[in-house]
Amino acid sequence: MIQSAKTLSGSLELKAEVCVIGSGAGGAVVAKELAEAGRDVVLLEQGGYYTKEDFTQREEEMMPLLFEEMGQRSTEDGAILILQGRNIGGSTVHNLCYCFRTPRPIVEKWRREEGIVWTYEDLLPSFERVERMLHVQPIPEAQVNTLNRKIREGCEKLGFHGIVAHHNRVNCTSSGFCILGCPFDAKQSMALTYIPAADRAGARIFADCPVDRLETRGDRVTRVVGHVADAAGTVRGEVRVEAELVVLSAGAINSPQILLRSAVGGKGSTSIGKHLHLHPSVLLAGIYDEDIYGYLGIPQSYYVDEFIDLERNPDSGYIIMPIFGFPVATAAQLPGFGRTHARLMRSYHRMVGILVLLHDQSEGEVRLGSDGRPRIRYHLRPAEQALMAEGMRHCAEILFASGAREVVVPYHREPLWLKPGDDLFVIDRRGCRPGEIPLASTHPQGTCRMGEDPARAVVNSWGKSHELRNLFLADMGIFPSSLGAPPQITTAALADHIAHFIAAHWRKLVG
Known part of the structure; x- marks a missing residue:
């Protein structure tokens, strides 16, 4: 019981x-x-x-639970x-x-x-x-949604290796929640x-x-x-x-x-x-002319392993993955205020999210906080900041190769609004410094x-x-x-x- x-x-x-x-x-x-x-x-x-x-499928109710x-x-x-x-x-x-x-x-x-x-x-x-x-099985091709297909399309055009992964779902309805x-x-x-x-x-x-x-x-x-x-x-x-x-x-x-x-x-x-270690991640958003409805279907089915070769180097690399958030989470991640932010949110149904997940060698520490909450310290090494920025550039390449008309890199100050043909190495020059762009971890x-x-x-x-x-x-x-x-x-x-x-x-x- x-x-x-x-x-x-x-x-x-x-x-x-x-x-x-x-x-x-x-x-x-x-x-x-x-x-x-x-x-x-x-x-x-x-x-x-x-x-x-x-499970009400509402962010404001499920996040606290x-x-x-x-x-x-x-x-x-x-x-x-x-x-x-x-x-x-x-x-x-x-x-x-x-x-x-x-x-x-x-x-x-x-x-x-x-x-x-x-x-x-x-x-x-x-x-x-x-x-x-856990009933682990391959994700059926029929359940690879439009968002994941866009990322696969971009990878195939660029020659980046990826796979449709295995998952632990049975009789999935592809609701996306x-x-x-x-x-x-x-x-x-x-x-x-x-x-x-x-x-x-x-x-x-x-x-x-x-x-x-x-x-x-x-x-x-x-x-x-x-x-x-x-x-x-x-x-x-x-x-x-x-x-x-x-x-x-x-x-x-x-x-x-x-x-x-x-x-x-x-x-x-x-x-x-x-x-x-955190497997820190950072995301970009691509905006397309056609409807994507990224919130419908299995959120992550494709998996890009082009940039991690553990046989060659077990201490470095990164993975590129699809990602999509519900409205509140998406609004929090996207840059800008007022009309600029509203314009982005009006493109919500035409948006593809993509992230870089780092195989980090950087380390941190968990300490006792006086208020009972953990104090979590983590320092992302400069070399790994540069590696994540490289991955962000490849994410932008994937999005443009699959038809994105705009790519948003959500720096807190002066976000990048990239168009096809722009110099994508501007991302490497801006870098991926903690505190300057939203970072997240789901794998401490x-x-x-x-x-x-x-x-x-x-x-x-x-x-x-x-x-x-x-x-x-x-x-x-x-x-x-x-x-x-x-x-x-x-x-x-x-x-x-x-x-x-x-x-x-x-x-x-x-x-």
Whole structure:
């Protein structure tokens, strides 16, 4: 049963063999696999539990429900917006369903640099289980919408390589509202797949139950402590879970926050919260003479990998992707004021959005804020600013090659309004400096990274804490580096791999 902690009248005391914190692509998988292995599992999720009846397709209603800080979480300087899920199912409820396995060269990099003991082949059973559970399949050609076809057309004319990707949707109606939660249950999020399976296997699942800290004694976690609040946010009591083993899967921003509040890290690794990678992205808009209706259909089906070659260089490159926002988000991204902005919005139905997503080597850090919110610092290296500007130029080339009559580069001051035949290297000269153009991230990662050296890593190759013998982590925070690909399948496969390790070594781990 999935229960909201808001319905509780006071404090709650629970005992379990396993307490899982977080219900996204990591926590949901761990909860399901361990419950099916016969373990007594309690799962705590800070956000609410929502179903298709709750997904109204309205931005002003869905953003507060589905996103951290109502979709306004950002780096400390406000330069990069960070979108993360806050609900049963985590970010899988609002993501756009790209499904890619971990790139083999990235696994080899992790083995080479951080001593990861397993191989790409060792992950294959986990990939297969996850893809089967999430119903991963190729996106049908008939569901490649006009926006994605325009980007493909431009790439083909320019000789840029791209593919129609795989996704995790079943009987998709092509409504286009994926980022606001699927009102038709086509998107096979964790809330529709792993969470119900965990529930059927006997896991006790609590929504609206934020975790504040871990209590420890010696080298063990003894209790998970959260709180109960009513609908108005008034704290009514504590939730205390005594568990033999704890799996922290609260995401790359919140997991280090919980560890830092719990004073974990004082005896070993100083890496908690550090090595933050963001996959920062920047978008451009092309305006066409014909109707595009970019908000209709699957938002992202085409995927341009011309500018990332992980076999040749696992430390550099960028991906180009289609993107389209609903009216409020689009209005916020577009430059200008008054009549200038109104002119752009009148072109909304003739607009194609396109973005550059960087495989970043730049790093940041998550710290504790005095107000309880995370302080997120991130510095985008000058060389990677230049690389993103190069990608922006290629985006403009793609848009013009597919018939755009105007391309908008949304610098805050003096945005560029480009026409066919203009010198596109003006983008390189202007650059991509944080604070001068809107940047966003949906893939924070690396803040509790895996590795065999406790001085460099927070957990080992199996997600086990170097400091606390009964603490595991399973979320994007454990990636040892930037992934360089959409992370949904990697996150779930690593969680599956970790859960099967825990199940196989249970007696040794809790003995």
